[in-house]
Amino acid sequence: MQTFVPWIQFGIGLVLSPLLAGIVNRTKAFFAGRRGQPLLQVYYDIAKGLAKGAVFSRTATWIFRAGPLIGAAAAVTALALAPFGGRPAAVSFPGDPILFLGLFGLMRGLTVLAALDTGSSFEGMGASREVFFSALTEPVMMLGFLALARESGALSLSGILNAASLERPETALVAVALFIAFLCENSRIPFDDPNTHLELTMIHEVMVLDHGGPDFALIQAGSAVKFWCLGSLIVNLFLPLRPDWPWTANTAAGLAAMAVLAVSVGVVESVTARLRLNRVPQLLAAAAALSALALIFSLG
Template sequence: METGLILSSAGGIAGAALAAPLLSGVINRTKAVFAGRRGQPLLQAYHDIIKLLGKGAVYSRTTTWVFRAGPVIQFSCAALALALLPMGSRPALLAFPGDFICLAGLLALMRFFLMTAALDTGSSFEGMGASREAAFSALAEPVFLLSLAVLARLTGALSLSGMASRLALHPAEGSGPVLALTALALFVVFLAENARVPVDDPNTHLELTMIHEVMALDHGGPDLAFIQYAAQLKLWIMGILVVNALGLGGRGGWACAGGMAALAVLIGIVESTMARLRLLRVPQLMIGAGALSLLALLLTLVRP
């Protein structure tokens, strides 16, 4: 690749790294508007991270090095995943056939260490959270990879950058409904993987009902900052995938940014208008999303 392109992609990564915490600000502002509150500042997430980075730490006597290594690994996985992500009209820093498999792998590694670090505390609540995370993500994984199979079939490209640019610039004729189904399936995965309503409620204060938050209960200081920042990067990454599937991402920086903002507002609306599902119903949601992606795949099969 040329130096200019590399610089441009690196610039995209830096921009994403800076902008990721803003998403949660937009979501929270939307929810505040719906509830008639003024809400926290847009930049609250940045303040939180900076404050946490400046603190010391307290560790439970039960924990081992796994607990301390977890946040660092989670952050590294999320950061590396940015290198695989095409943003705007910029191709990803690293693009090769099958790079989305690596993306899924990195996110899975991140989850693995989130769960093991949670189990390291010996707390029953954290164990419960890890158990739920394991169950729901196991169901989300096939939906994610099947949705990407649909995109691969539609575009004939096997890398995220290739898919994004073809979806934006040369979409297959009459692929609208299929793309909509795929994007919907990806959106459900996005909600589930990022612990949003209707799968998990980021605002809950009851340990028994949490999934993601409960796994970080014992982390504090810089460790918690790493975890929170990694989660925000993950929100950004999955969001970009949804936006790209809609063909918005590859159209240029502003379309991409606008798509992300719209997505954040959409999450805010979802969280303001929906209640979270009972935990027993979550598998149904995931299987429903799987059905959507399979339906999309079947539709691409019959398309002449």
């Protein structure tokens, strides 16, 4: 039974990840005094997209079709590496944090290439912004993982995160830095507005404008899984769970914490405004500084 637990959690992540976006939207709707869309809206969207046919531009090549497919595949692979609820991940080996970040790099790279492949200068602008911001979030996460690895002595994501405890001040710093990187990576306010359709404010949404039908459904599913993966890392830092507890308790606690994370993302989105574009690097630099400080603290 114990060997299947990580794969059960993997399946839970795969199935429940679109639900988190629904929770975020309902929280925002609550703050705005609306009833909001159904919790399962993202599932409906994905199902609708998958049932449709796709239209491709004559200028686009196979790269345009490969982007969403490989992106979603990379996200699902990363899900297998992400530990959940204080238990080791399905796949875990020394050095897997680098693969974990690399998979998201691949996902982003393919999305950017697909956006450029359409030949639209507007999508090129979005792609340029996306690459710019992600170049700044990667050091935040890398330095954070490095600090945690130094503290725990482990080299795999599961080992690093399950040994971390918030009692050490370094871990708290990394948790804050990772939360900022999490908001940026998932194109959330204050970095990007997932609901906007004004051309000057879009970043992530711009790049996927030309995708339709099953491709767009894959993109939505992929970004939901990405939200789940990165979220489960943060949840693991905050939850003082032990691997030797019964796995049902661990999983239940992890799920509850994911729901809390989604609500807190909704609260952040409701109470803060989007940052001016040239202020974004400053916030990300601050997050990188937090990670670097945590690293130095753990060395000292």
